[in-house]
Amino acid sequence: GLQNSETIGNVTLTSTGSPATASAGGSPYTITASNATGGTFNAANYTITYNPGVLSINKAVITATADNLSRLYGASNPPLTIAYTGFQNGETSAVIDVLPTASTVANAVSPVGSYAIVPSGGSDDNYTFNYTNGTLNVTKATVSVTANNQIRIYGAANPPLTISYSGFQNGETSTVIDVLPTASTMANNTSPVGSYVITPAGGSDNNYIFNYNDGTLTVNKAAITVTANNQSRLYGAANPTLTITYSGFQNSENTAVIDVLPTAATSATVLSPVGGYLITASGGVDGNYTFSYTDGILTINKATLTAKADDKSRIYGQVNPTFTITYTGFLNGDNAIGLDVQPNPQTTATLASNVGSYPITLSGGTDNNYTYTYQSGTLTINKATATVVVDNNTYTYNGSQKVATATTTPSGLNVTFTYDGSGTAPTNADAYDVVGTINETNYLGSGIGTLTINKALAIVNIGNLYQNFTGSPKPVTTSTSPSGLNLILTYNGSATVPSSVGSYNVDAVVNEGNYTGSASAVLVINGAPTSNGIANVNVNEDASDFNINLYAAFDDVEDTDPNLNFSIIQNTNSSLFASTVINSGILSLDFAENQFGSSNITIRATDTGGLFVDQAxxxxxxxxxxxxxxxxxPVTGAVQGQLYTYNVITSDPDPTDTWTISNLIALPVWLSLTDNGNGTALLSGTPTNGDIGTVGIALGVVDDKGNDDTQFFNIVVSNSNDTPFFVSTPTTAATQDISYTYFINVNDDDVGDVLTITAPILPAWLSLVDNGNKTGVLSGTPNNTNIGSNIVQLRVTDNSGAFSNQDITINVDNANDAPFFTSSPVLIVNEDEFYQYNIITTDPDVGDDLTLKALSKPIWLTLNDNGDGTGTLTGTPLNANVGSFSIVLNVEDQSGANVNQNFTITVNNTN
Known part of the structure; x- marks a missing residue:
């Protein structure tokens, strides 16, 4: 009813019930309005009518939420509680008329899982209930899994590893476990004596988690039998090396593994007498073995004592001397006095024994520490003295020996003579001092005398009484009977040998110790022949034979013509002649064809005495x-693929002529002719496969006067095997871990040859396939170990065995490889126990720097990067850390290649 858009600012409202505290059970309540004021209106302008309203109070909504709870499998349910939200006016659950209650279907035997906690049953005048279920989480109970302790002997197989359990709920046993844990140990039959952890692991179950307790495998020492080896030595010698034999080693081991080897010892010393002595072994120490000792025996045998009978001597007819013995080989200061029984020396010689040597033998010696080696001595019986009278003898020299004679006392003894000190009876004429010496078995003695030999008569002959004059002395020759006697020669009374032409009286007188005699003769010295001269010969080239009478050209006073001997001693140009022959005093000159020029010829005439004169x-x-x-x-054979050469040689008897060499018919393409301009030429070339067969050649030579000559011949070109060859160019670069391929092509000029491709040098990462059609494939994928230069040798061989190689160096470039983890993480640790995982990584790329980091880990773990690809992940979890933790480790190389290791560490609760 307000006019002109006016407004009322405030109205006073009152209620029979307080809006804040009135209960829903008293509703509804009257609301009375009064005292309108403010705004833009003027109360004087209006008649205000206040109409009452109604305040209705409805129940507020309370959310009753069953609290989430948890317990272990097998335990009783905890008290089920409810949390409330939505109370008004600061109220709590104390105002609720009937409190809700919470319940669940889970009981002590309910398996691990989540169960609804359902609130219900609440009622109140002012509130309605909005129920929200909670969750009872039944978690796995802990079973202690303990590896049972075990014992075995070193070298034996491990015993069965067993496990004990504690902590089962509801009277259960290990039969309820889904996957039973197993026990293992790092010890094997070669592990040394010591204690080894028996680790249980691998169990899993819906209702239990496992708290693993290690057991201990105790490896005790094995027994070795140590036997001192029996030994022997001679009395007085040092003990031999004492050795030991072993039995009982495990794992094929031997004495090399023993920490301290046993030693063998004996009480016997170098002074110990012959007998048996214990060898005891002791002192062995080893971590894996105990020692059982067995004694050996050292047997001391008798030493060898050499007893030698000393040499003795006496005169023939006397009694034997006393015999003595010399010993060698005594040991330890022993001597003959200490011998049990000394040897007895004896000999076969008696008073009547002849001069000579008699053995002194030993026998009969015995001793505890020695055996005897006997060496005989010698008893020498020397000769007695006798008397010798030498006769004086005279003989005439006849070349035979002359022997002296003598008488002896006692008579009949043999006497040996020397003549002027020589044992040989003399033959030469002379007087000799003779000494006679008895050469008798039992006697010696000597005497002296003289033996005379007079000279014998000899015959002398003189020869070589006709000699040629040479201007040098011409001695005669002589001979004697007997032969070889020395002579004194004179010519016309002079000792000088004559050299001039003429006759000489020769006298020869024997000059010898054993002979006397002489002879006389006449020596004639002969003169040489003379020359009358030979006229020069002048003829034209190719003239007929020319004869010269040499009898007319030479004279000799002493010899007739037929007695002269003719010879050519010089021919300065023998090429002018086909032959030069002297027959019956006629010199025949046979001129060589096409030869001209001059020659000086010298003829020698020799007489019967050998003297000569020369005429040119x-x-x-x-x-x-x-x-x-x-x-x-011409060379008429050639081989395909090989150089053919024919060195052409021509000549022209006319020295001033010049001439050329050429081919008269066209040469085959493979041949060429080169005229060297000096009367020679070279026909050469290398025929190919297409040139095999026979080719005709015609060569001509013509001089500058038009005179010529021809040479016709055939060249037969035979086939030869050609070496096959590679056509393709190899691929010389490859990259690690990327496939490499080289497509090979080969060929051979010999049509139809079968070619084989092989690889005499081939790295292991490459393989060669011969397609059998003059192609092949070389392929492979290099790895990290092949980086660098790889030498390859390919070979193509034809069916005749000819081959050629293709040498290749393939350079393999490196491709960065990602590093990787080689260690396995430790996955379980108990609360309050130290956890350590020794991390090991590697990278195929030698020299790469590796960095370790943890992308995900709990705060109780610390990662230490050692900087060499290894590290440690360590820490000690507390009770608050019981549960599972996801770990992500990362290793990265310097090029950014990296890899993760993901695993979960379970921290077990301990009471």
Whole structure:
């Protein structure tokens, strides 16, 4: 009813019930309005009518939420409680007429899981209830799993590893466990003596968690039998090395594993007598073995004592001397006095025994510590003295030995003579001092005398009485009977040997100790022949034979013509002649074809005495024009693929001529002819497969006068096996972990050859496939170990065995590899126990720097990066940390490649 858009600012409202404290049970309540004021209106302008209203109070809503609770499997349910929200006016659950109650279907035998806690049953005048269920979480109970302690001997197999349990609920046993834990230990039959943890692990169950308690496997020492080996030595010698034999080693071990080896000892010393002595072993110490000792025996055997009978001597007919013994080999200061029974020396020689050597033998010795080696001595019986009278003898020299004679006392003894000190009877004429010496078995003695030999008569012969004059002395020759006697020669009474032509009286007188004699003769010295001269010969080239009478050209006073001997001693140009022959005093000159020029020839005439005279003359052959000619024989065989050469040689008898060499018919393409301009040429070339067969060649030579010659021949070109070859160019670069391929192509000029591709040098990461059609494939994927230069040698071989190689160096570049974890994390730890996980990572790329970090971990764990790819994750969980924790570790290399290790650590509660 307000006019003009006016407003009322305030109205006073009152109620029979306070809006804040009035209960819903007293509703409804009257609301009275009064005292309108404020705003834009003026109360004077209006008649105000106040109409009452009604205050209705409805029940407020309370949310009753069953509290979430938890307990262990097998335990009684905890008290079920309810939390409230929505109370008005500061009220609490104390004002509620009937409190709600909470209940659940879970009981002590309910398995692990979540169960609803349901609130219900509440009633109140002022509130209605909005119920929210809670959850009772039945969590796994803890079962203590304890590995039972075990014992075994070192080297034996581990015993069965068993487990004991405690903490089962509701009278249950291990039969209810879904997956039973198993026990394991790092110890094996080679593990040394000590204690090893038996670790239980691997159990899982819906209603239980496992608190693992390690057991201990005790590995006790195994027993070794130590036997001192039996030994032996000789009396007085040092003890041999004392050795030991072992039995009972485990795991194929030997003495090398023993910490302190046992030693063997004996009470025997170098002075100990012959007998048996214990060898005892002791002192062995080892972590894995105990020692059982067995004694050995050291047997001391008798030493060898050498007893040698001393050498003795006496005169023939006397009694034997006393025999003595010399000993070698005594030990420990022993001597002959200490021997049990000394040897007895004896000999076979008696008073009547002849001069000579007799053995002194030993026998009969015995001793506890020695065996005897006997060495015989020698009793030498020397000769007695006798008398010798030498006769004086005279003989005439006849070349035979002359022997002296003598008488002895006692008579009949053999005597040996020397002549002027020599034992050989003399033969030469002379007087000799003779000494006679008895050479008898039992006697010695000597005497002296003289033996005379007179000279014998010899015959002398003189020879070589006709000699040629040479201007040098011409001695005669002589001989004697007997032969070889020395002579004194004179020529016309002089000792000088004559050299001039003439006759000489020669006298020869024997000059020898054993002979006398002489002879005379006449020596004639002969002169040389003389020359009358030979006229020079002048003819034209190719002239007929020319004869010269040499009998007319030479004379000799002493010899007739037929007795002269002719020879050519010089021919300065023998090429002018086909032959030069002397027959019956006629020199025949046979001129060589196409030869001209001059030669000086010297003829020698020799007489029967060997004296000669030389005569020279000239032969002049005038030239005429000649044809050039081929001198060389052609090479008629060639081999495909090999250089053919024929060195052509021509000549022209005319020295001033010039000439050329050419081919008269066209040469095959593979051949070329080069005229060297000096009368020679080179025909050469290398035939190919297409040139195999026979080709005709015609060569010609012509001089500057138009004279010529030809040479016709065939060249037969034979096939030869060609070496196959690689056509393809290899791929020389590869990258680690990326496939490498090289497609190979080969070929051979020999059509139809079968080619085989092989690889004499091939890294293991590569493989070669020969497709059998002159192609192949070399392929493979290099890994990290192949980075760098890889040497490859490919070979193609034809069916004749010819081959060629293709040497390749493949450079493999590195590709960064991600690092990775090689260690396995520790997954379970008990509260208040120290946890440690020794982290080990690696990277295939040698030298990469690795960084460890923890992307996710609880605060009670600390990560330490050692900077070398290893680290430790350590910490001690408290009671508040009981439960499971997700761990994410990361390792990253310097190039950013990285990998995570995700695992969960379970912290077990302990009472």
């Amino acid at each position: 003359f000239a032969v002049n052959v005038a030239s005429v024009q000649d044809d050039p000619q081929f001198v060389s024989a």
